[in-house]
Amino acid sequence: MTRTASVVTAVTPADRPPKWATLQRDLFDLLDQGRRRFEELYCAPDGSLVFNGRTHGRDGVDDFYEPFFNWPMLYLLGGADDLLDACKHHWSGVTRQLTHRGLLTKEFENGYDWFHQGESLLLFYGICAADPGDEQFAGRAHRFADLFLGDSPAGNYDTHRRMMRAPHIGALGPRPGLGEDRPYEAANTAMRKYGLPMRDIDGITTWDDLADPAKARLMADEMNRRLGTGDVPLNLAVTSLVTNAWLYDHDQRYADFVESYVDAWAQRTAANAGLIPDNVGPNGQVGELHAGHWYGGHYGWSWPHGLYSVVAPALIAAVNTTLITGDDAALSLPRNAVHAALEQARVSTMDPVDAAFHDHWHDRLGSDIDRELLLVPYRYDDTGWFDYQPLPPAYPAWLWWLTHDAADHALLHGLAVGSGYDWQQVRDFREKEEAGHEPPWLGFLAGTNPHYPENALTMAIGQVRRQMRLMEANPTPPPGDDIHWWQRLNPVVTEILTQLIAGAPQMLYNGGLPLTQLRWADAVRGRPGLPDGVAALVRTIGKSELTLELVNLHQLSRTLTVTGGGYGEHPITAVTADDGTEQPVTGRLRIHLPPRTRIRLRLRFTRRGQRARHQRTGV
Numbered sequence: 322m323t324r325t326a327s328v329v330t331a332v333t334p335a336d337r338p339p340k341w342a343t344l345q346r347d348l349f350d351l352l353d354q355g356r357r358r359f360e361e362l363y364c365a366p367d368g369s370l371v372f373n374g375r376t377h378g379r380d381g382v383d384d385f386y387e388p389f390f391n392w393p394m395l396y397l398l399g400g401a402d403d404l405l406d407a408c409k410h411h412w413s414g415v416t417r418q419l420t421h422r423g424l425l426t427k428e429f430e431n432g433y434d435w436f437h438q439g440e441s442l443l444l445f446y447g448i449c450a451a452d453p454g455d456e457q458f459a460g461r462a463h464r465f466a467d468l469f470l471g472d473s474p475a476g477n478y479d480t481h482r483r484m485m486r487a488p489h490i491g492a493l494g495p496r497p498g499l500g501e502d503r504p505y506e507a508a509n510t511a512m513r514k515y516g517l518p519m520r521d522i523d524g525i526t527t528w529d530d531l532a533d534p535a536k537a538r539l540m541a542d543e544m545n546r547r548l549g550t551g552d553v554p555l556n557l558a559v560t561s562l563v564t565n566a567w568l569y570d571h572d573q574r575y576a577d578f579v580e581s582y583v584d585a586w587a588q589r590t591a592a593n594a595g596l597i598p599d600n601v602g603p604n605g606q607v608g609e610l611h612a613g614h615w616y617g618g619h620y621g622w623s624w625p626h627g628l629y630s631v632v633a634p635a636l637i638a639a640v641n642t643t644l645i646t647g648d649d650a651a652l653s654l655p656r657n658a659v660h661a662a663l664e665q666a667r668v669s670t671m672d673p674v675d676a677a678f679h680d681h682w683h684d685r686l687g688s689d690i691d692r693e694l695l696l697v698p699y700r701y702d703d704t705g706w707f708d709y710q711p712l713p714p715a716y717p718a719w720l721w722w723l724t725h726d727a728a729d730h731a732l733l734h735g736l737a738v739g740s741g742y743d744w745q746q747v748r749d750f751r752e753k754e755e756a757g758h759e760p761p762w763l764g765f766l767a768g769t770n771p772h773y774p775e776n777a778l779t780m781a782i783g784q785v786r787r788q789m790r791l792m793e794a795n796p797t798p799p800p801g802d803d804i805h806w807w808q809r810l811n812p813v814v815t816e817i818l819t820q821l822i823a824g825a826p827q828m829l830y831n832g833g834l835p836l837t838q839l840r841w842a843d844a845v846r847g848r849p850g851l852p853d854g855v856a857a858l859v860r861t862i863g864k865s866e867l868t869l870e871l872v873n874l875h876q877l878s879r880t881l882t883v884t885g886g887g888y889g890e891h892p893i894t895a896v897t898a899d900d901g902t903e904q905p906v907t908g909r910l911r912i913h914l915p916p917r918t919r920i921r922l923r924l925r926f927t928r929r930g931q932r933a934r935h936q937r938t939g940v
Contacts, residue, residue: 327906329898330913331920335872338919341774341821342856342872348778348818351785353401355812356392358789360407362796363388363807368414374802379433379489379500381804382424383440385415388807390440391755391815393447394828394835397887398818399843399850408448409458425492429465432491436620436630439558439637439832446565450835450887451849453935459569466566468492469559470578478578482605483585484552485559488619498545499619504537505544514677515625519543520702521612547610548619552601554631555620557586557638558832564641565834568888568935576645583638587654595657597631599623616701626677627700627708630831632658632716637833640723644834644888647929649724656729659716662697665706668741669693676710684750685757686711686742694741711740718759718826722838725864725928733763745769747776751784753808755816756827762820766862774858777817788812822851823887824859824867837887838862839869842938844880844911849938852879855914866925873914882909885926888933895925 335342365371370385389411396404419425430438448455449462467473468491471480477490487495505518513528520526522543524536531537560579567575589607590597599621602609616622620630635655642651670693673679677699683690698706717736721729737744737760744760758777764770792810799806816827824838838859843852851857854875861868873879885891893910897903899921906924914920 327896327904327908328911328913329896329904329920329922331871331873331898331915331918333899333919335874335917335919338856338872338874338917339870341778341858342874342919344775344778344782345818345821345856345858346854346874348782348785348814349399351782352395352813353404355785355789355792356395356404356407358792359388359807359810359812362792363798363810364411365414367417368410368412369418370415370807371798372418372804373798374804376422376424376804377802378502379424379431379496380437382419382430382433383437384804384808385419386412386441386444387753388811389415390443390447390830391811391813391828393444393451394815394819395813397447397451397835397837397840397849398815398822399841399852399855402846402848405448405451405848408444408451409455412444412448427464427492428461429468429492431493432487432489432496434488434553434620435490435555435558435634436831438491439555439561439634440830442562442832443828443830446561446834449565449568450935453569454937462562462566462569463572466563466575469563470574478582479605482601483581484601484605485556486603487551488549488553488555490556490559496549498549501541501544501549503541504534505531505540506534506537507531512625518548518624519617520623521617550610551603551618553618553620554586554597554599554634555831557583557634560638560641561832561834564644567645568933571932571934579638579641579645583642583651583654586635586638587651590654590657596661597635597654597658599631614703622701624700628658628662628697629678629699629713632662633829633831636716636719637829637831640719640829640833640836643723643929644836644890644933647890647932649929652720652723655716656720659712659720659732662699662712666695666697666712667709668695668739669709671696671710675708677708678710681752682711684752685748687748689742692741695736695739711742712736714744714759715756715826715829718763719829721763722826722862725862737764747773747780749780749783751788751814753811754827754830755811755814756830758816758820759826762826766860768861774821777821781814781817784814785812821859822857824862824869825887835887838867838885838891840884840887840889840936842882842884842909844882847938849936852881855879855881865928866923868921868923870919870921871912871914872919873917876916878916879914880911881914882911883924884909884936885924885930886933887936889936890929890931890933891926892930893924893926894930897923 468475475494489496563575598607598615600618611617639651643649696709700708745764765773856872859869885893893906
């Protein structure tokens with residue numbers, strides 16, 4: 322049934338449009354050029370990536386999907402009409418490519434850790450959100466999610482113990498070990514900065530001990546035996562796959578799984594003095610294979626990334642639970658982990674030897690990395706907390722964005738004041754996650770960083786141009802077995818557009834669903850995103866209202882609709898246009914923009930006022 326829509330019309334001329342609006346449309350045009358050139362250089366006619374090298378073991382699936390991870394979001398924001406078909410074409414081409422290489426079974430990964438599987442699935446989640454009416458992708462969404470329910474023949478999930486049976490799970494069920502069929506050698510210098518994967522093996526106390534072939538073989542065997550068994554926090558990212566299926570039809574099986582599985586981890590955390598344990602043995606006991614310790618598991622507190630790979634999946638799972646239940650109580654799981662890290666914080670300079678991600682922070686902070694900074698420990702072993710680095714601002718930013726509670730806002734404010742670096746500065750860096758600019762954006766929303774839109778859009782345009790120059794300098798397929806080639810060259814950037822147009826932070830990279838404060842649609846063409854020539858800027862976001870501005874730079878009229886929440890979860894209840902009188906909104910809000918006009922809107926909405934659901938544009 323077609324829902325009614327309230328209508329407002331712009332009346333203010335935009336003969337001299339604001340700079341942010343012209344920059345935003347320039348960025349859309351440049352992104353379209355960039356992604357088409359990427360396809361010309363690196364993609365085969367069937368949508369796959371041109372690659373003649375080898376893949377090794379279980380690893381590599383994520384690296385083939387990641388170059389396209391943010392393309393569906395560009396379409397959702399207003400990218401070219403043919404971009405959605407391009408996303409599906411590349412997903413299908415890469416899926417066939419990886420199936421041919423023996424890495425997928427029935428279009429899903431055979432089984433690997435969910436740090437990487439979460440990355441692989443971002444493209445898929447984006448396609449589902451952009452076009453939930455596609456029956457093929459809807460069918461896949463349900464089929465993939467069913468692999469991880471307790472009644473699945475795959476056997477990934479133990480319903481009785483409420484745990485995944487292995488760190489590596491997928492289409493082939495729980496896979497034994499970590500696939501470490503080669504000795505874990507000292508020559509593997511790329512992993513040296515993370516230290517020993519296991520720190521309680523007799524005779525192996527330093528990295529150099531792995532130069533002994535027998536000890537290198539022993540390390541690999543113990544990793545397979547103890548790290549490759551039972552459940553780990555990374556598996557919480559499975560909840561995105563299951564929640565994505567739930568968003569189609571509210572199947573209670575999916576809701577029950579997500580709530581139960583996340584609750585199991587919450588109970589284990591409560592029993593561990595509020596710290597998320599990083600390992601659950603085959604019999605459901607924390608520390609079962611690690612001498613009773615709550616630390617030491619695969620991608621856990623001790624190795625390799627610590628906080629980064631424990632808090633992120635906990636946050637992803639809590640977000641999914643909040644989507645399903647409409648209650649944000651589950652956010653206490655990642656929130657308590659953030660507070661626990663801050664309780665151990667210290668103010669000092671970063672130690673490049675101790676800090677495993679020192680290079681990462683150098684790219685972000687530049688010369689400010691030499692300042693005294695607020696540092697939290699990322700890792701823990703028998704010696705205590707270590708690996709001190711800045712707290713990723715995305716975690717507290719997401720908590721505040723989801724709740725708008727005073728306590729979460731106070732945490733953000735305290736970090737901005739005490740971090741040791743300027744949160745207002747727009748820093749020109751780009752990582753594969755294409756995120757990290759939450760601090761200056763939050764300042765803009767708070768009214769303390771008014772030039773952020775222009776500065777951030779200028780930065781984003783520069784990033785795309787830089788990527789395009791890199792593509793032209795590297796026009797041939799990757800040399801040898803380099804499967805990280807394409808993600809380093811992806812010219813699409815959506816973080817800033819997501820913030821300014823949709824009022825949301827960039828998706829959580831290791832498996833988060835695409836969430837937005839607003840979902841736009843072209844009312845004439847019946848597709849998601851801003852119409853051509855229209856620019857949008859969300860200026861403030863509160864617990865139950867926000868303000869924004871729309872500008873039509875085109876010589877033709879444009880009509881668009883807006884929904885509260887990417888999944889309709891924040892229904893808009895009232896609108897005030899410019900300085901007029903507030904009027905109620907029924908259904909979607911429809912906005913008519915005559916040529917070269919602009920309008921300011923204040924929207925009232927009910928946060929999580931209705932059940933989240935995939936949105937079919939035009940329905």
